[in-house]
Amino acid sequence: MTDLNDAHAALLQLLHRKSVRFGDFTLASGAKSDFYVDCRVTTMDAIGARLIGELGWDLIQKAAAQQGVTVEAVGGLTMGADPVALAVAVASGREGAGGPLHAFAVRKTAKTHGLGRRIEGNFAAGQTVVVVDDVITTGGSTLQAIEAVQEEGGTVAFVMALVDREEGGRAAIEARGVPVYALATKSQLRALEA
Numbered sequence: 001m002t003d004l005n006d007a008h009a010a011l012l013q014l015l016h017r018k019s020v021r022f023g024d025f026t027l028a029s030g031a032k033s034d035f036y037v038d039c040r041v042t043t044m045d046a047i048g049a050r051l052i053g054e055l056g057w058d059l060i061q062k063a064a065a066q067q068g069v070t071v072e073a074v075g076g077l078t079m080g081a082d083p084v085a086l087a088v089a090v091a092s093g094r095e096g097a098g099g100p101l102h103a104f105a106v107r108k109t110a111k112t113h114g115l116g117r118r119i120e121g122n123f124a125a126g127q128t129v130v131v132v133d134d135v136i137t138t139g140g141s142t143l144q145a146i147e148a149v150q151e152e153g154g155t156v157a158f159v160m161a162l163v164d165r166e167e168g169g170r171a172a173i174e175a176r177g178v179p180v181y182a183l184a185t186k187s188q189l190r191a192l193e194a
Helices: 004-018 046-067 081-092 140-151 169-174 186-191
Strands: 020-026 032-037 073-077 102-106 119-121 128-136 155-164 180-185
Touching: 004 020, 004 046, 004 180, 004 186, 032 186, 046 081, 046 128, 046 155, 046 180, 073 081, 073 119, 073 140, 081 102, 081 128, 081 155, 102 140, 128 140, 128 169, 140 155, 140 169, 155 169, 155 186, 169 180, 180 186
Parallel strands: 073 102, 073 128, 128 155, 155 180
Antiparallel strands: 020 032, 102 119
């Protein structure tokens, strides 16, 4: 494993270089912003996926130990959460990593054909899971994933975000009793502009 401090610095640099944009943007929440983070170009980057996996798996192990819970799976609302969840699952499956932690994806709506699932992949009722997201702004997408997991009989131990935009999403999620951890924040990414 890489030195985690170096890995974190490398992830921030990669996010800043590939994902951060300044301009006039409308966010998923409908709010306007001069700061946009397109995490997909980092989460789907080979180096980005490796860094996210290593750092995310380390964060999940530490947070789970701190809370005294055993986490069985990781996932979130498709599509932003999918590469984050898979990167963490892959890192957890390395020999000697202490895993594996399997991944799942939450659909925005249940399928109307086949098995009609809302949650796809490695998820079963009764499991304790971590919900992940690429970016948290208002927390809406993350809360949607949390509600889907709970409706399907799962327990959400906590949330892990790649980027917390620090715009109220963390507070909205934590108000529902689910702690939030982030690998990067808007403040950290803005500081790289200096």
